[in-house]
Amino acid sequence: MVWRFIAKRVAIALLQLIGISLVVFFLIRGLDADPVARIVGLNATEEAVKQATESLGLHEHQLQQLGNYLGIFSSSGKPGIVQGTLGESWVTGSSILEEVTRFLPITLELITYALIIAFLLAMPLGMSSGTRPGGAADRFTFVWGLFAGSQPEFWWGLMFVFVFFFVFQQAGWPSAPAPLGRLNPFLTAPESITGFIMIDSLLRGRFDVWIDAGKHLMLPVFTLVFVVSGPIVKMVRQNMLRVLRSDYILYARSAGLPRQKVARYALRAALAPAMTLTAIIYGFLLGGAVPVELIYSLGGIGEYSIRSILNLDFPAIQGTVLVIAMVSLVIYLAIDILHAFLDPRIAF
Amino acid sequence: MVAETNESMVAGSSSENILEVRDLSVRFPIVEGPDVFAVRDFNLAVKPGEFVGLMGEPGCGKSTAAMSFLGLVRPPGVIETGQINFAGDDILKMDEETVRQMRGRDIGMIVQNPRYSLHPMMRVGDQIANVYRAHNDVGKREAWEHAVSMLRMVGINDPERRVKAYAHELSSGMAQRVLIAIALSSQPKLLIADEPTSGLDVTIQAQFLDQMWDSCRQASSAVVLVTQDLGIVANYCDRVVIMHEGTIVEDADVYTFFESPQHEYSRRILQLQREAQEAGDAVLGKIDRTAPPILEVKDMSKLFPIRGSESKVHAVEHADFELRPGECLGLVGESGSGKTTIGRCVLRLVEPTQGEIVFQERNIAEIRPNEFRKFRGDLQIVFQDPLDSLNPRWTVHQVLSEPLKLHTNLSPEEKEQRISELLNLVGLEPSMRFALPREMSAGRQQRASIARAIASNPDFIVLDEPTSALTPETTAEIIQLLMDLSAKLGIAYLFISHDLTTVKYICHRVVVLYLGQIVEVGTKDQVFNQPRHPYSRALLSSHLFPDTANRRVDREVRETLEGEIPSPITENLPKGCYLYGRCPSQVDKCRDLPQELTKLDDGRSVRCWRVAEGDLPDEPAAH
Numbered sequence: 026m027v028w029r030f031i032a033k034r035v036a037i038a039l040l041q042l043i044g045i046s047l048v049v050f051f052l053i054r055g056l057d058a059d060p061v062a063r064i065v066g067l068n069a070t071e072e073a074v075k076q077a078t079e080s081l082g083l084h085e086h087q088l089q090q091l092g093n094y095l096g097i098f099s100s101s102g103k104p105g106i107v108q109g110t111l112g113e114s115w116v117t118g119s120s121i122l123e124e125v126t127r128f129l130p131i132t133l134e135l136i137t138y139a140l141i142i143a144f145l146l147a148m149p150l151g152m153s154s155g156t157r158p159g160g161a162a163d164r165f166t167f168v169w170g171l172f173a174g175s176q177p178e179f180w181w182g183l184m185f186v187f188v189f190f191f192v193f194q195q196a197g198w199p200s201a202p203a204p205l206g207r208l209n210p211f212l213t214a215p216e217s218i219t220g221f222i223m224i225d226s227l228l229r230g231r232f233d234v235w236i237d238a239g240k241h242l243m244l245p246v247f248t249l250v251f252v253v254s255g256p257i258v259k260m261v262r263q264n265m266l267r268v269l270r271s272d273y274i275l276y277a278r279s280a281g282l283p284r285q286k287v288a289r290y291a292l293r294a295a296l297a298p299a300m301t302l303t304a305i306i307y308g309f310l311l312g313g314a315v316p317v318e319l320i321y322s323l324g325g326i327g328e329y330s331i332r333s334i335l336n337l338d339f340p341a342i343q344g345t346v347l348v349i350a351m352v353s354l355v356i357y358l359a360i361d362i363l364h365a366f367l368d369p370r371i372a373f
Numbered sequence: 374m375v376a377e378t379n380e381s382m383v384a385g386s387s388s389e390n391i392l393e394v395r396d397l398s399v400r401f402p403i404v405e406g407p408d409v410f411a412v413r414d415f416n417l418a419v420k421p422g423e424f425v426g427l428m429g430e431p432g433c434g435k436s437t438a439a440m441s442f443l444g445l446v447r448p449p450g451v452i453e454t455g456q457i458n459f460a461g462d463d464i465l466k467m468d469e470e471t472v473r474q475m476r477g478r479d480i481g482m483i484v485q486n487p488r489y490s491l492h493p494m495m496r497v498g499d500q501i502a503n504v505y506r507a508h509n510d511v512g513k514r515e516a517w518e519h520a521v522s523m524l525r526m527v528g529i530n531d532p533e534r535r536v537k538a539y540a541h542e543l544s545s546g547m548a549q550r551v552l553i554a555i556a557l558s559s560q561p562k563l564l565i566a567d568e569p570t571s572g573l574d575v576t577i578q579a580q581f582l583d584q585m586w587d588s589c590r591q592a593s594s595a596v597v598l599v600t601q602d603l604g605i606v607a608n609y610c611d612r613v614v615i616m617h618e619g620t621i622v623e624d625a626d627v628y629t630f631f632e633s634p635q636h637e638y639s640r641r642i643l644q645l646q647r648e649a650q651e652a653g654d655a656v657l658g659k660i661d662r663t664a665p666p667i668l669e670v671k672d673m674s675k676l677f678p679i680r681g682s683e684s685k686v687h688a689v690e691h692a693d694f695e696l697r698p699g700e701c702l703g704l705v706g707e708s709g710s711g712k713t714t715i716g717r718c719v720l721r722l723v724e725p726t727q728g729e730i731v732f733q734e735r736n737i738a739e740i741r742p743n744e745f746r747k748f749r750g751d752l753q754i755v756f757q758d759p760l761d762s763l764n765p766r767w768t769v770h771q772v773l774s775e776p777l778k779l780h781t782n783l784s785p786e787e788k789e790q791r792i793s794e795l796l797n798l799v800g801l802e803p804s805m806r807f808a809l810p811r812e813m814s815a816g817r818q819q820r821a822s823i824a825r826a827i828a829s830n831p832d833f834i835v836l837d838e839p840t841s842a843l844t845p846e847t848t849a850e851i852i853q854l855l856m857d858l859s860a861k862l863g864i865a866y867l868f869i870s871h872d873l874t875t876v877k878y879i880c881h882r883v884v885v886l887y888l889g890q891i892v893e894v895g896t897k898d899q900v901f902n903q904p905r906h907p908y909s910r911a912l913l914s915s916h917l918f919p920d921t922a923n924r925r926v927d928r929e930v931r932e933t934l935e936g937e938i939p940s941p942i943t944e945n946l947p948k949g950c951y952l953y954g955r956c957p958s959q960v961d962k963c964r965d966l967p968q969e970l971t972k973l974d975d976g977r978s979v980r981c982w983r984v985a986e987g988d989l990p991d992e993p994a995a996h
C-alpha cells in the first residue's frame with residue numbers, strides 16, 4: 026500500500042518536474058533579454074556575436090534547443106538531462122550539476138538546522154501558550170511574534186551582525202565572527218562527503234573546522250529561527266487550543282488519566298500539522314533564504330540562482346529550478362508519508 | 374413548588390446523597406461581547422442508585438452541567454462559583470491528584486459522541502489500557518490483555534484484531550459499547566451519560582440502555598442521563614430534571630412529570646406530542662380502499678455496484694407495496710435498511726435495477742425525460758435537512774416562485790397571491806416572505822421546504838426523514854402541519870423515518886424494512902399493536918415510546934436483537950432468512966431457506982415462514 030502510494034506520488038512528481046522544466050525553458054527564452062550580448066559585450070563584432078550564438082546553440086529552433094537540453098534528438102552531440110547532466114554554465118563553463126551540488130548543501134545545511142531548532146523551540150512554546158492562554162509563555166510568544174514580524178529578515182540579519190559582531194567586538198566581548206562566509210579563510214574545509222560542513226568536519230575528525238563552522242553558522246541560523254518560528258508557534262498554539270477543547274481530551278480527563286498522559290494525547294494530535302507547516306516553510310526557504318545567504322556571504326543555492334539570472338545563464342537557471350523543485354517535492358513526499366504514519370485516518 | 378423540592382433535597386443530610394451540586398455557575402469568556410453563563414445557580418441532589426434524566430432544549434447547558442459534575446469544563450470555560458459534593462466532599466476543593474483518581478473510578482462518564490471521544494490517532498487498545506493503568510497498578514502487557522478481554526466482554530468479535538483498530542474503524546455502536554464497558558468496569562458510584570445513544574439505531578439503543586440499566590442497578594450506581602428524548606426518560610429514569618437557560622426549573626419523579634408537567638417547556642413538549650397523537654387519530658382512517666392506487670411498486674430491486682469489487686450493495690430487494698390517494702404510508706427500518714433508496718427510486722432520482730413503479734396508472738420508467746419534467750410537479754420530496762435542500766442565497770419568495778414558474782401558468786399577480794396562500798398554509802408569517810434560509814429557525818426552514826413541495830399542488834410527496842434534524846418540540850409541530858395539509862389537500866405521503874413515534878402518529882399503514890427487504894406490511898394498528906414478524910416485534914419493543922404505563926425496565930421479557938445489523942453487501946447477506954443469526958425465534962431451517970413476503974388472513978404481509986404457517990404465537994406486543 027505504502028509503496029503504491031509512493032510510486033504514484035513519484036510518478037506525479039516526475040510529471041510536475043517535466044512541466045516546471047518546460048515552463049522555465051520557454052519562459053526565459055521568451056524574455057526580452059539577450060544572453061549573447063551579456064556574454065560577448067555590447068561592442069562585439071557581428072562575427073563574434075554569431076560565433077557566440079552558435080556555440081551556445083541559440084541559433085537553432087527553440088524545439089531543437091529543447092532537444093539538445095533534454096539530450097533527445099540532440100544536434101550538438103553533447104549529452105543532456107536524459108544522459109544525467111544539466112549542461113554547462115555559459116559563464117563559468119563548468120558543469121552545472123557540479124556547481125549545484127556544491128552550492129545546494131550550503132543552503133540545505135543552513136535551513137535544516139534552522140528549522141530543526143525552530144520546530145524544537147516552537148513545539149513546547151506553542152503547547153504551553155495554548156495550554157495557558159495569557160500565561161507567561163503566551164505573552165512571550167506574542168511579543169516575539171510582534172517583533173519578528175515587524176521587520177523583514179534582511180533587516181534582522183543586518184541588525185544581528187551589527188550587534189553580535191560589531192558592537193560586541195567594540196566592547197571587547199566574545200563576538201560572532203565576521204559575516205564573511207562559512208569558515209575562517211585560514212582554515213581549509215575538509216573534503217566534502219555530505220556537503221554539510223558541520224557533519225563533514227566531524228566525519229573527517231577536523232574539530233577545529235567543526236568549531237569554526239559552528240561559530241559562522243550561528244548567526245545565520247539564529248536569524249532564520251528568529252523569523253520563521255513565529256508562524257510555527259502560532260500554529261501549534263491554535264492547534265493546542267482546538268485539541269484541548271476536543272471530545273477526546275475531555276474524555277481522557279474525565280476517565281482520570283494522569284496529567285502527563287493527557288499532555289501526550291494532546292501533543293500527538295498537535296504534532297502532525299506543525300510538521301507539515303515546517304516542511305512547507307522548508308520548501309519555501311530553499312530559494313527564499315537568499316537575504317540571509319547574502320548578508321553572511323554563505324554562497325548558497327539561492328545566491329547562485331540570483332547570479333545565474335542576472336547573468337542570463339540559461340542552463341544554470343534551468344538547472345537550479347529543476348533541482349530546487351526536486352528537493353521540495355521529495356520533502357513534501359516525505360512529510361506526507363510521515364503524516365500518514367502519524368495519523369491512521371489518512372489512507373493511501 | 375419546584376424550588377421547594379430542590380431546597381428540601383439540598384437541605385437534607387448530605388451523606389444521604391451521592392451527588393450534591395449547590396449554586397453552580399459556569400462561565401465561558403467570549404472574546405467579543407459579554408461572557409456566557411452556560412450554567413447558573415444550579416442545584417441538584419442525586420441519591421445512590423437513582424436514575425435521573427436531565428432534559429432541556431438544545432443549548433440550555435445540559436452537557437456543560439454534566440461535565441462539571443466531574444470538576445471539568447471545556448476550555449475556555451471556568452467554574453465560577455458553587456460546590457460539587459461527591460459522597461459529602463466538595464471536589465472543587467480537593468487537590469488535583471485526588472480528583473483525578475476519582476474520575477473514571479468513582480464517577481464514570483459516557484459522552485455523546487463515542488467515536489470522537491477516542492483519540493483519532495491512537496489504537497483503541499492503548500486507550501483502554503491507559504484508562505485501566507490510570508487506576509490500577511499494572512504493567513503495559515497486563516493492561517493490554519485487559520483491553521482485549523474488555524472488548525471480548527462487550528461482544529466484539531475478533532477482539533485480538535479489534536484492539537489494534539483506530540476509532541474511525543469502529544462503528545458508533547461498537548465504540549459506544551467500548552466506552553460503556555470502560556465506564557462500568559470500575560463499578561462507579563455515579564455514572565454520567567450525556568446523550569449516550571443519540572445517532573444509534575433503536576435496537577442498538579435498547580441493547581445499550583438495557584446493559585447500562587442492569588449493570589448500574591446491580592452495582593447500585595446512580596446515573597445522571599442527559600437526553601432530549603422523552604422516550605428514554607419515560608422508560609428508564611426514576612426522576613426527571615428540566616434545565617432551562619442554565620438552571621433547573623423542574624424536578625419531579627417520572628410519573629408525576631408525565632402526568633402533570635409544571636414548567637412551560639415541559640408542558641409544551643408533552644402537549645405537542647399529545648396533540649399530534651390525537652389529531653392523528655382523528656384524521657386517519659378516511660381512506661377509500663377501493664380507489665385505484667396512486668402509486669404501485671412492483672418487485673423493485675436496487676443494487677449498487679461497489680467500485681473495484683464483484684459484490685454489490687443490496688439496497689432494496691423485491692419491494693412490493695401500493696399507496697391509495699390521500700394515504701400516508703410509513704417506511705420504517707434502521708440505518709442501511711433501504712428506506713431512502715426506495716424513496717429515490719419512486720421519484721426516479723435513481724433508476725431501479727429491476728421492477729416497475731406505476732404512478733397514476735403509468736409506468737414511470739417509460740415516460741420520456743422531457744415529459745417527466747412536467748410530471749415532477751405531481752411528485753415532490755421533502756428532505757431531512759432543510760438547509761441542505763434550500764438554496765442559501767434564495768429568499769422564501771424565490772424558493773416558492775420556482776415551482777410555480779415550472780409547473781403552473783399563473784399570471785404574476787396570481788403567483789404572488791399563491792405564495793401568500795402557501796405561506797399561510799404552512800404557518801409561516803408573511804414577514805418571512807423575503808427571509809433567507811439561514812435567517813430562519815430549523816422548523817421554519819422545514820416549513821419553507823414543505824411549502825415548496827406543495828406549491829405545484831402535487832398528489833403525492835415523499836417525506837424523507839423530514840423531522841430527524843429537528844428538536845422534539847419542532848418535530849411535533851411539523852408532524853401536526855403535515856397532517857393538516859394531508860387532510861386539507863388530500864395529498865398522499867410516503868413517510869420515511871426511523872422514528873417510530875412520529876410514524877405512529879401520522880401513518881395509515883406501515884412498511885417495515887430490514888436489510889433492504891420488506892419484512893412486514895400492515896395497517897398501523899397491526900404493525901404497532903400486534904407486530905408478527907420477529908424483526909418488527911424486536912423493533913417495536915426496542916422503541917421507547919414516551920409513555921410511563923409500560924416501562925421497558927418493568928417488563929419481564931425485553932425483546933431485543935443480538936449484535937448489529939450487517940452491512941448489506943453481497944457476501945455479508947445470510948443465505949436464507951436475512952434475520953437468521955439475530956432472530957430470537959430462528960430454527961435451523963431458517964438458515965438456508967430464503968423467505969418470501971406472504972399475505973396473511975388479516976390482510977397484512979409477513980416475510981417469515983414460521984409466522985405464515987402459524988408456528989409463532991400471535992400475542993400482542995409487549996409495549
Ligand SMILES: Nc1ncnc2c1ncn2[C@@H]1O[C@H](COP(=O)(O)OP(=O)(O)OP(=O)(O)O)[C@@H](O)[C@H]1O
Pocket residue numbers: 401409410411429430431432433434435436437438447448449450601
Ligand atoms: N466553548 C464555548 N464557548 C462559548 N459558549 C459555549 C461554549 N460551550 C458551550 N457554550 C454555550 O453554553 C450553552 C450550553 O451549552 P451545552 O453544550 O452545555 O448545551 P446542551 O444543552 O448540552 O446542548 P445540546 O442539546 O445541543 O447538546 C450554550 O449557549 C452554548 O452556546
Ligand code: SF4
Pocket residue numbers: 906907908950951952953954956957958959960963968980981982983984
Ligand atoms: S424465518 Fe426464521 S429466522 Fe427468519 S424471521 Fe422467521 S423465524 Fe426468524
Ligand SMILES: [Mg+2]
Pocket residue numbers: 435436485567568
Ligand atoms: Mg449536549
